[in-house]
Amino acid sequence: MKVEQIYTGCLAEAAYYIESKGEAAIIDPLRETEPYIAKAKKEGVKIKYIFETHFHADFVSGHVDLAQKTGAKIIYGPNAHTSYEVHNAHDGEVFQLGDLTIQVLHTPGHTLESSTYLLKDEKGKNHAIFTGDTLFIGDVGRPDLAIKNGLTKNDLAAMLYESLRNKIMPLEDDVIVYPAHGAGSACGKNMSKETFDTLGHQKEVNYALRANMTKEEFIEEVTTGILPAPQYFAKNAMINKTGYESLDTVMNRGLVALTPEEFEETAEYTGALVIDTRHQSVFHKGFIPKSVFIGLGGSFAPWVGTLVADVKQSILLVTDEGKAEEAVTRLARVGYDNCLGYLKGGIEAWQQAGKEVDSIDSISAMKMEQHLSNNSEAVVLDVRKPTEFDAEHVENAQNFPLDYINEIMSEVERNTKYYVHCRSGYRSMIAASILKARGFDEVIDIDGGFAAIEQTSLPITAFVCPSTL
Numbered sequence: 001m002k003v004e005q006i007y008t009g010c011l012a013e014a015a016y017y018i019e020s021k022g023e024a025a026i027i028d029p030l031r032e033t034e035p036y037i038a039k040a041k042k043e044g045v046k047i048k049y050i051f052e053t054h055f056h057a058d059f060v061s062g063h064v065d066l067a068q069k070t071g072a073k074i075i076y077g078p079n080a081h082t083s084y085e086v087h088n089a090h091d092g093e094v095f096q097l098g099d100l101t102i103q104v105l106h107t108p109g110h111t112l113e114s115s116t117y118l119l120k121d122e123k124g125k126n127h128a129i130f131t132g133d134t135l136f137i138g139d140v141g142r143p144d145l146a147i148k149n150g151l152t153k154n155d156l157a158a159m160l161y162e163s164l165r166n167k168i169m170p171l172e173d174d175v176i177v178y179p180a181h182g183a184g185s186a187c188g189k190n191m192s193k194e195t196f197d198t199l200g201h202q203k204e205v206n207y208a209l210r211a212n213m214t215k216e217e218f219i220e221e222v223t224t225g226i227l228p229a230p231q232y233f234a235k236n237a238m239i240n241k242t243g244y245e246s247l248d249t250v251m252n253r254g255l256v257a258l259t260p261e262e263f264e265e266t267a268e269y270t271g272a273l274v275i276d277t278r279h280q281s282v283f284h285k286g287f288i289p290k291s292v293f294i295g296l297g298g299s300f301a302p303w304v305g306t307l308v309a310d311v312k313q314s315i316l317l318v319t320d321e322g323k324a325e326e327a328v329t330r331l332a333r334v335g336y337d338n339c340l341g342y343l344k345g346g347i348e349a350w351q352q353a354g355k356e357v358d359s360i361d362s363i364s365a366m367k368m369e370q371h372l373s374n375n376s377e378a379v380v381l382d383v384r385k386p387t388e389f390d391a392e393h394v395e396n397a398q399n400f401p402l403d404y405i406n407e408i409m410s411e412v413e414r415n416t417k418y419y420v421h422c423r424s425g426y427r428s429m430i431a432a433s434i435l436k437a438r439g440f441d442e443v444i445d446i447d448g449g450f451a452a453i454e455q456t457s458l459p460i461t462a463f464v465c466p467s468t469l
Helices: 034-043 063-070 153-168 199-205 215-223 232-242 247-254 260-270 300-307 324-333 346-352 365-374 386-391 402-411 426-437 449-453
Strands: 002-008 013-020 023-027 046-051 073-076 094-097 100-106 115-120 126-132 176-179 273-276 315-318 339-343 361-363 379-382 418-421 443-446
Touching: 013 034, 013 100, 013 176, 023 034, 023 094, 034 046, 034 063, 046 063, 046 094, 063 073, 100 153, 115 153, 153 215, 176 199, 232 300, 247 324, 247 339, 260 315, 260 339, 260 346, 300 324, 300 402, 300 426, 315 324, 315 346, 324 339, 339 346, 361 365, 365 418, 365 443, 365 449, 402 426, 418 426, 418 449, 426 443, 443 449
Parallel strands: 023 046, 046 073, 126 176, 273 315, 315 339, 361 443, 379 418, 418 443
Antiparallel strands: 002 013, 013 023, 094 100, 100 115, 115 126
């Protein structure tokens, strides 16, 4: 028996490879299928099954492409209605994989079709559960993503409570828990940085598995403090239900090297959004006017999904040398398949062609402190999440969360100088580039973010909970 977790940090996503006696199964594969096919070929085995724990909302699964290329059967649990051929398993159904068996445990709550897969070893002993978004390490799946047909998040939370108590918690303590996500995913609230654990330890430390917790307490716990889901979640879930264009086609379309003239003509003709994926430290010094910075060095795909409202939006890329394929792949992972090419030779070629460039001032926190002392009209924009802002922020700063920038853009006055910061500098450069692209000229980025600001003498304040006395 071989079980391998294949973890992708930028999405905080875990896929799984299971192998026994010449047969393999893949659980929750990413969009690019070649790594799984190559691994099976190297091991001399046939991919027999592709198990999907649910309709993923935060990425486009590779199940459709993988099934077409390998002949493997796609398995979903009950209540999964798709536009392509799958096997809808019933609760308790068992699948043979070499000497192993994989049993379907229908565990609705995160979504209605959510299922956990119980792996039993050669002797029939329970070995591991692949829980998808039902159970994470330190958390459980949010119950607000599949609200429809009169169901509320409380209804789904109640289902999740029953699924955990009746299907998962009765299993042996030494069973290994393999979830679909780790820390950084928006599919839960408080996931651990660990990516697997024993069920027994989770019963001890995971708040949602507390033995004496009532259903009412559970519902209150899991529904409190949930931030709105990124706008692309519903769109990715729909793509996973209905199918998609082959990744090979998407890659061929996106990996077109365009000269500066071709790049400019394509942008003008199609209305494509130009995304610059270089590091923020070089982006701010010179970029194509109206382009938006979203660096490959950070959570590139989730931020594209959060900020670009239309998954069908035409996109052109500016990348570092040799990074175009990575950028197109990561766009496709969240369903942004309409990349039309990248700038051949990068920004250097653009400048050598005599094309216009723009820039954003990026200054130290010390310089910001000096500037603010001389300009009482300037405003500090803190683009961190509300919870981060509440914990600590510059006195009189305005919270302008990047996650909701499209919805709150109207709150920003155009004729004001803004000093923009986040925690370390990645999100603030994204925000500054969006503001600049939309005509805000007085935008200054703070290099190093709040971590650097704390080293200055600028007054810091925090939200104080009102007294309950």
